[in-house]
Amino acid sequence: MDIAVRVPRHRPTRRCMTAHLYSTTVSAPARLHLGFLDLHGGLGRRFGSLGLALDEVATTVTAQTADRICAEGPQARRAETYARLALRHMGIATGAHIVVHRAIPEHAGLGSGTQLALAVASALAHLYGAECDARALAATLNRGQRSGIGLGLFEQGGFVLDGGRGATEEPPRITARLDFPASWRLLLILDDGFRGLHGAAEKEAFAALPMFSEQQAGRLCRLALMQALPALAEHDIAGFGAAISAIQAAVGDHFAPAQGGRFASRRVARALDWCAHNGASGVGQSSWGPTGFVLLDSETRAHALLRALRSAFADQGLEFLVCSGRNRGADLSVERIPARASAT
Structure with missing residues (x-):
């Protein structure tokens, strides 16, 4: 299954005159x-997160010069908003034509x-040759x-x-990075009928959560530093999976009042429980879900x-996708193209 959404063929709704010399395309991995x-x-810092890039699911966009800001494709309205904020941040007064070729759900x-x-x-x-501080830009775009x-x-x-987040407005800094073993796989469990908390509802949920104990925070930090990271470095999937499962259980139980249980989607929760009882090395939910994941040591x-x-949950409305970890960041390509007029 390919859950990356392709650009639909449709009639443009607005005119955007472009005179393109170059286009830049960026493909950013899901995580x-x-x-x-x-x-x-x-201790003065809050949150602290563990994350993994995926190789099979991505958002891919192409930017071209234009006389106004316009976008087409899936999530075009969001893309326009981000383009407007980014150009203002970089001090660029002209426009841009954004094509979203595929988008992470x-x-x-x-x-x-x-x-x-x-x-x-x-x-x-890259299209306009502008200086771009990614961290400052992320803050401008209200990310991180x-x-x-x-x-x-x-x-x-x-x-x-x-x-974790300290006193500044910048996104938290990465303090450790490791390659993910090439032979390991993640099996994603997707519930297209459910949407995780976001926006105002997410902020309200965080505000309403009970106090997280200092002892529990210490335990999770120890699991990350003294089990998950060393096990990953040693390609010990049992140790890594056990640490991730333990972190997921503790965080999921803390968020249960906001999301209705350890995992947000009951259908995904049933599939994860089934996997755990059938010997999966590590199971959990990404962010507010509903996507669940299972860690496995091989593609086979x-x-x-x-x-x-697929056999056990054929009638549950779930979809499943096997993914690899991705050990590089976003891809960028630049293409020279002829001048033309485009409508969006």
């Missing part, structure tokens, strides 16, 4: 948010907003308010840990589990 580590914040826990924002901004910066993994994975890929095992899940 898994594997859990917060310190929701207590007693929105509000599924896969980082769609951050990756679209950064892809659009990066494409525009709690987690820095979206920015870190856009730049570097792999598996990352950020140091991943596809065997894929077949078993």
Whole structure:
């Protein structure tokens, strides 16, 4: 299954005259948010996140010069908003024509907003030869308010840990990065009928959560530093999976009042429980969900589990996708194109 949305063929709704010499295309990977580590914040920094870039799901955009800001394709309205903010931040008075070729599904826990924002901004910066401080730009685009993994994975890929939000307005900085083993796989469990918390509802949910204990924060930080990272460096999938599952259980239970349980989607929760009881190394939910994930040590095992899940949950309205970890950041390409007039 390819969950990356393609550009639909449709009649343009607005005119945008362009005289293109170059176009820039950026492809930004989806990511898994594997859990917060310190929701207590007693040391002056809060959150702290673990994240992993994925290789099979991405947002891809092309930017071309134009006399006004316009966009087409999936999530075009968001792309226009990000283009406007980015051009203003970079001090560029002209417009841009944005084509969104494919987009990470929105509000599924896969980082769609951050990756679209950064892809659009990066494409525009390279198109116009502008100086682009990605961290400052992320803040301008209202991304990275709690987690820095979206920015870190856009730049570097792999598996990352950020140091949490301090007193500044900048996104949290990446403090550790490791390559993800090439042979390991993630099996995603997708519930297209459910949308994770976002926007105002997400802010309200964070505000209403009970206090996170200092002891629990210490335990999660220890699991990350003393188990997950060393196990990943040693390619020990059992140790890594156990640490991720433990972090997911603790964070999911803390968020349960806001999302209705350890996992947001009951259908995904049933599939994850089934996988855990059938020997999966690590299971969890990305961000607010509903996307769940299962960690496996090989493509063969991943596809065997894929077949078993499709059989066991054939009538549950779920979809499944096998993914690899991605050990590089976003891709950028520049193409020289003839002058033309385009309508959007």
